[in-house]
Amino acid sequence: xxxRKLNYFITVAEELxxxxxxxxxxxxxxxxxxxxxxxxxxxxxxxFERSSQKVSLTPAGEALLPQARALLQxxxxxxxxxxxxxxxTAGNLSLGFVWAAGTPHFSKGIAQFKQDNHGVTLNLxxxxxxxxxxxLRTEKIDLAMIFLNPLMDITDLEHQEYEIQKxxxxxxxxxxxxxxxxxxxxxxxxLPFISFTRQAxxxxxxxxxxxxxxxxxxxxxxxxxxxxxxxxxxxxxGVGVALVPESTxxxxxxxxxYRPIDGVLPELAIHFVWRKNSLTxxxxxxxxxxxAQVLR
Numbered sequence: 001x002x003x004r005k006l007n008y009f010i011t012v013a014e015e016l017x018x019x020x021x022x023x024x025x026x027x028x029x030x031x032x033x034x035x036x037x038x039x040x041x042x043x044x045x046x047x048f049e050r051s052s053q054k055v056s057l058t059p060a061g062e063a064l065l066p067q068a069r070a071l072l073q074x075x076x077x078x079x080x081x082x083x084x085x086x087x088x089t090a091g092n093l094s095l096g097f098v099w100a101a102g103t104p105h106f107s108k109g110i111a112q113f114k115q116d117n118h119g120v121t122l123n124l125x126x127x128x129x130x131x132x133x134x135x136l137r138t139e140k141i142d143l144a145m146i147f148l149n150p151l152m153d154i155t156d157l158e159h160q161e162y163e164i165q166k167x168x169x170x171x172x173x174x175x176x177x178x179x180x181x182x183x184x185x186x187x188x189x190x191l192p193f194i195s196f197t198r199q200a201x202x203x204x205x206x207x208x209x210x211x212x213x214x215x216x217x218x219x220x221x222x223x224x225x226x227x228x229x230x231x232x233x234x235x236x237x238g239v240g241v242a243l244v245p246e247s248t249x250x251x252x253x254x255x256x257x258y259r260p261i262d263g264v265l266p267e268l269a270i271h272f273v274w275r276k277n278s279l280t281x282x283x284x285x286x287x288x289x290x291x292a293q294v295l296r
Contacts, residue, residue: 003075006068008035009047013065016055088281090119095286096127096135097145098201099228100165100245101270109293113286120282128200128226133157136275143283148271151203157273160287163294165268167208168249168258170235170242177241178257185215185263192240193219194231207266208243215263232256 008025012032015021022029040047047061057065084090097106114122127135132144136157145162148154169188171178177187198205212219222240225231231242236255245268249258272287 003072005035005039006072008032009039009061010065010068010072012036012048012055013057013061016057018055084119086281088283088285089117091280091282092121092123093143093280093282093286094123094125094141095143095145096125096132096141098129098132098147098270099126100147100247100268101145101162102126103163103247104250105293106290109290112293113289117285122286126227128196129204130200130202133273136273139275142274142278142280143286144273145270146273147201147204148269148273149203149207149266151207154273156276158276158279159271159273160291162270162272162291165246165270167243167261167265167268168246169261170232170244170248171257171259172235172238172241173255173257174238175241175257177259180259182260182262185212185217185261185265188212188219188241189217190220192222194223194225194234194240194242195219195221196228196231197224197226200226204266204268211263211265 008021011025012018012021015024018029018033018036022032025032036048043060043064045060046058047064049056049058081090110122110124114120123141125141127141127144127146129146129148132141132146133154135141136144148159169177169183177183196205209219223234225234225242228244228248231244232248232251232253234240235242236253243261243265244258246258272290274283
């Protein structure tokens with residue numbers, strides 16, 4: 001039975017008059033009567049008692065009325081939900097992001113997006129680049145914000161630039177180099193160095209090491225840290241110095257100083273990345289929204 005027929009039945013049941021029901025439905029009375037008869041034939045039950053004086057619901061009609069209303073209401077909700085998902089204003093989206101992406105404009109953008117889109121459920125998880133790529137390829141997340149560079153093999157994925165960051169040198173407040181306005185790259189030679197794992201961001205790690213070696217710097221790696229937060233804690237504790245994304249400076253911590261570096265280091269290109277042919281309207285809306293926050 002089509003939903004239009006149910007609407008015909010409900011309208012007649014509410015008006016208890018075929019003429020008024022037909023006028024309300026903007027159709028002629030004979031076709032309406034035919035549609036009601038077709039419903040009765042399909043159900044094998046008489047729904048209305050008809051006489052020259054009045055129209056009334058039979059017990060079968062009374063039983064059908066609340067069910068018909070519920071069906072139509074559910075169908076309207078389904079249509080609304082489908083339209084919302086189709087235009088990107090509803091649905092679920094899982095986003096894996098590197099810590100460096102979590103700048104103030106990222107935090108503000110996520111908060112504003114959630115406030116403006118109550119029908120959207122965002123699942124956010126901090127990840128390394130390697131972890132996020134694996135999660136994308138195994139369909140554990142929908143979208144990633146990670147470090148990308150031309151050396152990476154991502155032919156199975158699509159991407160769009162989010163922002164470019166530079167490296168800063170993170171130092172303990174009492175470190176001699178903290179007295180400088182900027183630190184020459186060559187000054188890092190043999191300094192106790194805290195590094196992220198190569199497994200976390202393989203291509204970026206190799207680029208950094210290549211740049212250091214090209215400048216005659218042999219880093220004295222004394223500690224490996226998987227997360228930037230751990231790196232900052234270790235630097236503040238005086239364990240060593242570290243190269244960190246410039247967004248790190250937005251999250252102030254006692255005992256830490258950040259200085260620009262004079263020398264050639266790879267840029268940190270953060271991109272939105274997703275599986276080929278998987279970009280949904282919701283993903284497009286989030287990407288556009290977050291990218292707009294960077295441009296402000």
